[in-house]
Amino acid sequence: MRLPTYADVLLAAGRISGAAHRTPVMRSRTANAACGAEIFFKCENFQRMGAFKFRGAYNAIAALDEERKRAGVLAFSSGNHAQAIALSAQIQGVHAVIVMPEDAPAAKLAATRGYGGEVITYDRFRENREEISARIAAERGMSLIPPYDHPDVIAGQGTAASELFAEVGELDALYVCVGGGGLVSGCALAAGELSPGCAVYGVEPEAGNDAQQSLRSGAIVTIAVPHTIADGAQTTHLGQYTFPIMRERVRDILTVSDAQLVEAMKFFAQRMKIVVEPTGCLGAAAVFAAGRELAGQRVGVILSGGNVDLGAYGRLLAS
Amino acid sequence: MRLPTYADVLLAAGRISGAAHRTPVMRSRTANAACGAEIFFKCENFQRMGAFKFRGAYNAIAALDEERKRAGVLAFSSGNHAQAIALSAQIQGVHAVIVMPEDAPAAKLAATRGYGGEVITYDRFRENREEISARIAAERGMSLIPPYDHPDVIAGQGTAASELFAEVGELDALYVCVGGGGLVSGCALAAGELSPGCAVYGVEPEAGNDAQQSLRSGAIVTIAVPHTIADGAQTTHLGQYTFPIMRERVRDILTVSDAQLVEAMKFFAQRMKIVVEPTGCLGAAAVFAAGRELAGQRVGVILSGGNVDLGAYGRLLAS
Numbered sequence: 001m002r003l004p005t006y007a008d009v010l011l012a013a014g015r016i017s018g019a020a021h022r023t024p025v026m027r028s029r030t031a032n033a034a035c036g037a038e039i040f041f042k043c044e045n046f047q048r049m050g051a052f053k054f055r056g057a058y059n060a061i062a063a064l065d066e067e068r069k070r071a072g073v074l075a076f077s078s079g080n081h082a083q084a085i086a087l088s089a090q091i092q093g094v095h096a097v098i099v100m101p102e103d104a105p106a107a108k109l110a111a112t113r114g115y116g117g118e119v120i121t122y123d124r125f126r127e128n129r130e131e132i133s134a135r136i137a138a139e140r141g142m143s144l145i146p147p148y149d150h151p152d153v154i155a156g157q158g159t160a161a162s163e164l165f166a167e168v169g170e171l172d173a174l175y176v177c178v179g180g181g182g183l184v185s186g187c188a189l190a191a192g193e194l195s196p197g198c199a200v201y202g203v204e205p206e207a208g209n210d211a212q213q214s215l216r217s218g219a220i221v222t223i224a225v226p227h228t229i230a231d232g233a234q235t236t237h238l239g240q241y242t243f244p245i246m247r248e249r250v251r252d253i254l255t256v257s258d259a260q261l262v263e264a265m266k267f268f269a270q271r272m273k274i275v276v277e278p279t280g281c282l283g284a285a286a287v288f289a290a291g292r293e294l295a296g297q298r299v300g301v302i303l304s305g306g307n308v309d310l311g312a313y314g315r316l317l318a319s
Numbered sequence: 320m321r322l323p324t325y326a327d328v329l330l331a332a333g334r335i336s337g338a339a340h341r342t343p344v345m346r347s348r349t350a351n352a353a354c355g356a357e358i359f360f361k362c363e364n365f366q367r368m369g370a371f372k373f374r375g376a377y378n379a380i381a382a383l384d385e386e387r388k389r390a391g392v393l394a395f396s397s398g399n400h401a402q403a404i405a406l407s408a409q410i411q412g413v414h415a416v417i418v419m420p421e422d423a424p425a426a427k428l429a430a431t432r433g434y435g436g437e438v439i440t441y442d443r444f445r446e447n448r449e450e451i452s453a454r455i456a457a458e459r460g461m462s463l464i465p466p467y468d469h470p471d472v473i474a475g476q477g478t479a480a481s482e483l484f485a486e487v488g489e490l491d492a493l494y495v496c497v498g499g500g501g502l503v504s505g506c507a508l509a510a511g512e513l514s515p516g517c518a519v520y521g522v523e524p525e526a527g528n529d530a531q532q533s534l535r536s537g538a539i540v541t542i543a544v545p546h547t548i549a550d551g552a553q554t555t556h557l558g559q560y561t562f563p564i565m566r567e568r569v570r571d572i573l574t575v576s577d578a579q580l581v582e583a584m585k586f587f588a589q590r591m592k593i594v595v596e597p598t599g600c601l602g603a604a605a606v607f608a609a610g611r612e613l614a615g616q617r618v619g620v621i622l623s624g625g626n627v628d629l630g631a632y633g634r635l636l637a638s
Contacts, residue, residue: 024343045592266629273364273625275592306592310585311637318633 003245006193008155009162009186012055015062016159019091020055023047023160025167030271031288036295039287040171042164045276045306049083049115051232052160052183052304053147057084059156060145061092069094071141076129078104079232080307081147086117097142099133105309148182149239158186164300165194172297175283177304178202178211178253179233181242187302188249198300199251203282205230206255214238215246215253229258229316232279232305256285262316264288268303269317278316280304322564325512327474328481328505331374334381335478338410339374342366342479344486349590350607355614358606359490361483364595364625368402368434370551371479371502371623372466376403378475379464380411388413390460395448397423398551399626400466405436416461418452424628467501468558477505483619484513491616494602496623497521497530497572498552500561506621507568517619518570522601524549525574533557534565534572548577548635551598551624575604581635583607587622588636597635599623 026041044052061073072095075085082098089096098112102121112119122132137144145153160183161174174191176184184202191198204211208226214237222237238246264281267288268274276284283301287294345360363371380392391414394404401417408415417431421440431438441451456463464472479502480493493510495503503521510517523530527545533556541556557565583600586607587593595603602620606613 050592269594269632270627270629273369273594275588275594308589310589313588314633314635314637316633317636318630 001240002151003241004151004155004186004189006189008151009158009190012059012152012155013159013162016055016058016156019058020159021047022163025164026272026274028272031267035287035291035299037297037299039299039301040164040168041272041284042160042300042302043274044160044302044304045274045280047305049080049087050305050307051080051084051280052157052302053080053084054088055159056150056153056156056182056186057081057145058088058091060150060152061085061088061094063152064143068143071143072096074099074133074137074142074144075147076100076133077147078108080305082108082112082117083115085145086112086115090116097136097140099129099136101129148180148235149241151241154182154186154241154245155189156186157183158190160302161187161190161300162194164302165190168298168300170195170298171198171300173199173201173294174300174302175201175203175286176302177230177233177279177282178204179235179279181211181238181246183302183304184250185242185245188245192249200249201286202246202250202253203286204253204255205233205261205282206257208233208235209253209255210235210237211246212253212255214243215250218247229261230279230282232277233282254286256282256289260285260289262319266317275306275308275313276303277305277308280306320559321470322560323470323474323505323508325508327470328477328509331378331471331474332478332481335374335377335475338377339478340366341482344483345591345593347591350586354606354610354618356616356618358618358620359483359487360591360603361479361619361621362593363479363621363623364593364599366624368399368406369624369626370399370403371476371621372399372403373407374478375469375472375475375501375505376400376464377407377410379469379471380404380407380413382471383462387462390462391415393418393452393456393461393463394466395419395452396466397427399624401427401431401436402434404464405431405434409435416455416459418448418455420448467499467554468560470560473501473505473560473564474508475505476502477509479621480506480509480619481513483621484509487617487619489514489617490517490619492518492520492613493619493621494520494522494605495621496549496552496598496601497523498554498598500530500557500565502621502623503569504561504564507564511568519568520605521565521569521572522605523572523574524552524580524601525576527552528572528574529554529556530565531572531574533562534569537566548580549598549601551596552601573605575601575608579604579608581638585636594625594627594632595622596624596627599625
């Protein structure tokens, strides 16, 4: 098992160039004044299909050889990864099968089909998606692309940070949300090369602090699916690739409450006029909690995505 | 009475440079596909204090001579213009008095004071804000800066369009919201010089179509305060400066319903991940209503602002 390195992030940057958006970096006088710091928000909510996941998905498909591309790719997910694989495959002329629960929201099924993905549904109370996916992948010779524990997915996600450093220079700290650790480990690879003094922090919901437990105990800890509005961070454990990278390169894992995520979401809507999904607010909520502890620092934050259910989002804003 | 011209827009662009944001132009594959057109959204929701109003306010204050700057400026408004004057004055070291109703939302009073404005409140059921403002202006020798009917305000607002044309080139049509007509008349001056073939459309809420009536009848029509969620377009009549410019340079005035504004607001939040206030959605709602009629065209839309009450905004998104 070879762990990805910064060289893979560089390769990924070349592959996704022209397909992925080079997302904007936004600033806020209000946030800067509150922390006495200079804060740079890398806006992956403006990425294609609304989240950073496009980077890793596109890179993983682009890295396949021609024969494997012809056989197609497969993913199981009911979230942003499914749409990222469907869209990335469509752009590259690759067939994609997405295995989704049959009771997934109609909007998500439609969006995935809208991106050209072949959706195969299963009964999540009676069937196991890993088994179904493995069977289809074997039968059709398809490449299974997991949502985070894959070298090319990790390297692709790292381009979010390499773009940030290229635009704003070195940073004192970088705050990144953590689900399975694909984004934070990729970003940590970029930081290690482009801003060696930068402390990289992973941030997860306090209801599901498996990454914190894992890094502090030195072994991957698996938890039950956590109850949190950060639906992109409801993973139960880190991966075989992400954990060793994080252990070596991530300074610490912080946690924030759902109430802090809602406050951050409101801040982005009210003051910065942008829609950030709850998971995308993890890094910012930790920065706002740190407040004046960051005085004098140059701080990066990855806003990982902006895909919300309007009803739920609107109710949280009005709460 | 000398009407402003494109030369005044150019002067304004020089004055506001470095103080106002050069706001981004955003695009949407979804919107383009729906209309078969290429649509450019000029995002004044990302302008300082969250709306285009900063442009005109800053320009009007910058255009004063030193003696008048020392005497200070005065505005009456409970909306974006008040905050635009307060902030613009603070940046330029000019004292600003803002006359606001005593029952204005606490958040707006606080925001105006936060920008350094001296707030003078009045009882809107017993007192007349024009009389109060005129008295204070006379007593203190202050310059009253009205929200739209002022050559330097109009010229300042025109820089939103001159920046748009500079960035994307000539357009076939430009859709601009209309309250008192300051923004649309300034933008029409810019279009006349930078994109002479461009049809400029004003868009107002159908509940308050005074501008449509005025342009079609050839005289300024005054209506009662309209009931609409587009609170920035609840003006009752065009101005002595804005009307003749619009009559000469605006192709037509279109109207949209509040329901269409809500649909546009949802589109911006869901697909483009940006917060646009109801008034800011007027132009876009008209474009979405035109749909395929715009096929093959290059179309500009000014998103005028993003200042929302989170509770009301959230409830509309969830509706």
